[in-house]
Amino acid sequence: MLRRLASLPLRRPAAALLAAGVRCISSGSVEITLPLNFWAGKRRTGPEKCSKDIVYEPATGRVLCQLEPCGAVEVDQAVKAAKLAFGYWSKMSGMERARVMIEAAHIIESKREEIAEMEVVNNGKSITEARLDVDSARLCIEYYAGLASTLAGQHVQLPGGSFAYTRREPLGVCVGIGAWNYPFQIAAWKSAPALACGNSMVFKPSPVTPVTAVMLAEIYAKAGVPEGLFNVVQGGQETGSLLCQHPDVAKVSFTGSVPTGQKIMEMASKGVKPVTLELGGKSPLLIFKDSDLENAVRGALMANFLSQGQVCSNGTRVFVQKDILPEFVKEVVKRTQAIEIGDPLLESTRMGALVSQPHLDKVLSFVDRAKKEGATVLCGGESYVPSDPKLRGGYYMTPCVLGNCTDDMTCVKEEIFGPVMSVLPFETEDEVLQRANDTSLGLAAGVFTRHRAGERPGDDRVLLPTEDCVCGDGRCRQPLLDHPATASQSCALRQRL
Ligand SMILES: NC(=O)c1ccc[n+]([C@@H]2O[C@H](COP(=O)([O-])OP(=O)(O)OC[C@H]3O[C@@H](n4cnc5c(N)ncnc54)[C@H](O)[C@@H]3O)[C@@H](O)[C@H]2O)c1
Ligand SMILES: NCCCC=O
Numbered sequence: 001m002l003r004r005l006a007s008l009p010l011r012r013p014a015a016a017l018l019a020a021g022v023r024c025i026s027s028g029s030v031e032i033t034l035p036l037n038f039w040a041g042k043r044r045t046g047p048e049k050c051s052k053d054i055v056y057e058p059a060t061g062r063v064l065c066q067l068e069p070c071g072a073v074e075v076d077q078a079v080k081a082a083k084l085a086f087g088y089w090s091k092m093s094g095m096e097r098a099r100v101m102i103e104a105a106h107i108i109e110s111k112r113e114e115i116a117e118m119e120v121v122n123n124g125k126s127i128t129e130a131r132l133d134v135d136s137a138r139l140c141i142e143y144y145a146g147l148a149s150t151l152a153g154q155h156v157q158l159p160g161g162s163f164a165y166t167r168r169e170p171l172g173v174c175v176g177i178g179a180w181n182y183p184f185q186i187a188a189w190k191s192a193p194a195l196a197c198g199n200s201m202v203f204k205p206s207p208v209t210p211v212t213a214v215m216l217a218e219i220y221a222k223a224g225v226p227e228g229l230f231n232v233v234q235g236g237q238e239t240g241s242l243l244c245q246h247p248d249v250a251k252v253s254f255t256g257s258v259p260t261g262q263k264i265m266e267m268a269s270k271g272v273k274p275v276t277l278e279l280g281g282k283s284p285l286l287i288f289k290d291s292d293l294e295n296a297v298r299g300a301l302m303a304n305f306l307s308q309g310q311v312c313s314n315g316t317r318v319f320v321q322k323d324i325l326p327e328f329v330k331e332v333v334k335r336t337q338a339i340e341i342g343d344p345l346l347e348s349t350r351m352g353a354l355v356s357q358p359h360l361d362k363v364l365s366f367v368d369r370a371k372k373e374g375a376t377v378l379c380g381g382e383s384y385v386p387s388d389p390k391l392r393g394g395y396y397m398t399p400c401v402l403g404n405c406t407d408d409m410t411c412v413k414e415e416i417f418g419p420v421m422s423v424l425p426f427e428t429e430d431e432v433l434q435r436a437n438d439t440s441l442g443l444a445a446g447v448f449t450r451h452r453a454g455e456r457p458g459d460d461r462v463l464l465p466t467e468d469c470v471c472g473d474g475r476c477r478q479p480l481l482d483h484p485a486t487a488s489q490s491c492a493l494r495q496r497l
Pocket of ligand 1: 177178179180181182204205206207235236237238239240241244255256257258259260261263264278279280281311312313415417443
């Protein structure tokens, strides 16, 4: 049960309160006492004898709830419930499944504010971002609901009038294991495709952010999924391992760090189970001198400071072409310093709290190490104490821009997963492509330029290998699409296009 400690008297519908300019909850006002495990259609308590984990509210550092990590018995109960539900759900048509999923999406829409607020309370991100996370969860469920009725097999003609056909069949009980940075969204992104295809799921959120996955379980139940179709078991690595090794689990889908992903792949391989791994990143952002600077600066801020920098696909290695480096750095620093840090439930807040004290310490230690290795702190990188007394125990830091970085520094090589941008100068496109790709964490990449590769002024890069160009000039270095081929100087490749 959710209890409000602060002054708001009655819980009116979120929309009515918002219309009246009143927030339903405030930071420091929520205590969660309902059990956070959910299987076979109900919230469940964990094992009687277990050492409970404490869950904190990042904005205030208060205790939010206690977590009862599931052991072998509870994991088995959840998997059994999922197995039973699979029997019903997998026999339904895609259209029938879609109807239930669309209903779940409608419920999410109607509870948007409530879910977003709980995400903020548990994760520390700003309310404006949390609302978008809820929208993205709903859209994902709608998208896969749309696909459910299109799943079809193939008909293959064989010699002598025989034929073969293929069917798309669900796997069975799937396990979803999530990270703490997008708790509700990850639970939806994992469950939507699995459920649309006729599978059931046991989901384990991060023990740091256990609250909103169980809200999703209740929403699916209310929408009409069979009891046990989507279950939530709480716990850390032991619970996760039990899930991965359970003989009735057919597949594991994991979002989290690379080292944990490696362990999960190893465990799943022992049971010959397929795995999906969505892991960490250290993505490059390339900013060329011909780019629209305003656009590039905004892109760099977004790619580094959303969700307090705790985003897997963040472009944290910001390569800037030397000619525009001073101008870019000046603008980025100015805007970074202007980011409003504070109570994540306030509409005006742009940066909330990091997820936990140990994580904040880890991010700050990356900044210290960067300084020792020769980087210059251009702004931020320090812990921050908001003026509101109730936020004083929260996990805040000032967003940081590091200059004077080189490719071999720890801050450039390792995933920091916090609001720390490393700026690296470059001269040529070939050079920056090689440096940008020189990482084992290749999750995403961004480019700011007004020209396509090979079309940049003064850039003589060849799009196709020279030997492929048969215009007659063996030394031809023209990009194919710009080739100055004329009637007298024809280019066979150009003609073929
Ligand atoms: N690629 C993506 O889509 C994506 C999205 C979000 C986060 N991430 C990554 O997640 C990481 C941050 O999240 P985190 O700190 O929660 O990651 P983590 O790897 O520490 O934990 C992720 C989940 O795995 C569980 N777990 C830990 N050890 C386990 C084990 N041995 N067996 C089974 N489960 C185990 C945790 O309890 C948690 O639920 C970052 O590296 C980030 O880039 C990736
Ligand atoms: N909203 C996307 C989240 C992916 C990684 O953290």
